[in-house]
Amino acid sequence: MQRQRYRAGKHWDSCKWNQGCPQCGGKTPEPTKAYARLKGGPLAPDIEGLVRFTEVPGGVWVKVEVCGLPPYCPGKGDRLPIGPHGFHIHEKGVCQAGDPEDPFLAAGSHWNPCNQPHGNHAGDFPVLFSNDGVAMMSFFTNKFRVSAIIGRSVIIHQSPDDYRTQPAGNSGKRLACGVIRAGE
Numbered sequence: 001m002q003r004q005r006y007r008a009g010k011h012w013d014s015c016k017w018n019q020g021c022p023q024c025g026g027k028t029p030e031p032t033k034a035y036a037r038l039k040g041g042p043l044a045p046d047i048e049g050l051v052r053f054t055e056v057p058g059g060v061w062v063k064v065e066v067c068g069l070p071p072y073c074p075g076k077g078d079r080l081p082i083g084p085h086g087f088h089i090h091e092k093g094v095c096q097a098g099d100p101e102d103p104f105l106a107a108g109s110h111w112n113p114c115n116q117p118h119g120n121h122a123g124d125f126p127v128l129f130s131n132d133g134v135a136m137m138s139f140f141t142n143k144f145r146v147s148a149i150i151g152r153s154v155i156i157h158q159s160p161d162d163y164r165t166q167p168a169g170n171s172g173k174r175l176a177c178g179v180i181r182a183g184e
Contacts, residue, residue, distance in 0.1 A: 030147040036154040036178030039095070041103035043158070044070050044175040046133075051154050051178060059142035062125070066156065069130040070175070075159070083130060086157035086171025089123035089144075093151045095177035104174035107153040113144075122148075127160045146182075154178045 032055040040047030049066030064087070075081035091108030098105055111123035122143040128135040159172035 030145070031150060031182035032146055033184050034146050034150055034180050034182050035184060036180045038066060038154065038156065038176045038178040040068060040176045041097040041174065042100035043103060043173055044068070044156075047156065047176040049135075049156075049176065049178070051180075052184070053146050053149065053180070055146050056140070059140055060144060060146060061138065061140055063138040064128065064136065066128065066130070066135045066176075067133055069128070069133045069135055069156075070158075071133070072130070080159040080172045082158055084160045085128040085130070085135070085175070086159060086161035087125040087128045088155055088157070088161070088171075089125070089149055089180070090153045090155050090177075093153050093179040095153055095179055102173060104153075104155060104177045107155055107174070107177055111149070111152055113148070124161070128156060149180050150182050152180050154180060 034053040036051045038047060038049035038051065046068030047066065048068055049064065051065075052063045054061045054063075069085065070082050072083040073081060089111040090104075091111050092106065094106040094108075095104060096106055097103040110121060112121035114122065116122075122141075125141075126137065126139055128137065154177070155174050156176040157171035157173065158175055161171040
């Protein structure tokens with residue numbers, strides 16, 4: 001079955017989704033693609049990666065490619081596990097490492113524009129599972145538009161997100177960061 005494509009201005013739903021298009025009021029078109037280049041900080045300097053965001057009908061397709069992730073290490077006692085890795089959009093597009101023991105704090109908290117409980121907010125992504133330090137995944141989300149995330153950051157955390165603990169899922173220290181920019 002072939003998917004029907006809608007042109008902005010022809011259908012109300014499409015026009016509503018593409019509010020920045022010239023046919024919908026003459027505004028400058030909003031970006032429909034963005035990317036973040038991930039770079040590891042002092043706790044995991046070998047991490048490199050790319051996250052791509054592409055608007056598609058009804059939401060955003062996210063594609064992730066990362067290498068250099070640390071090997072899995074189960075948690076023990078009060079020590080959190082290393083991997084699989086929590087993965088989120090954070091409020092600010094600031095990726096200076098800062099404190100080498102607790103890097104990337106300047107990126108702020110998880111991006112949560114609708115003040116939803118953790119596990120349900122727009123900045124929550126699936127955890128990253130790695131194989132020999134490499135992780136690849138793609139997923140669909142309808143919780144934001146590309147234009148809403150430009151200038152924010154993507155963070156890879158040390159531990160898995162439990163999707164329950166408020167406000168941030170107890171996913172541990174921040175290992176890598178990338179600023180989200182318009183374009184491919």
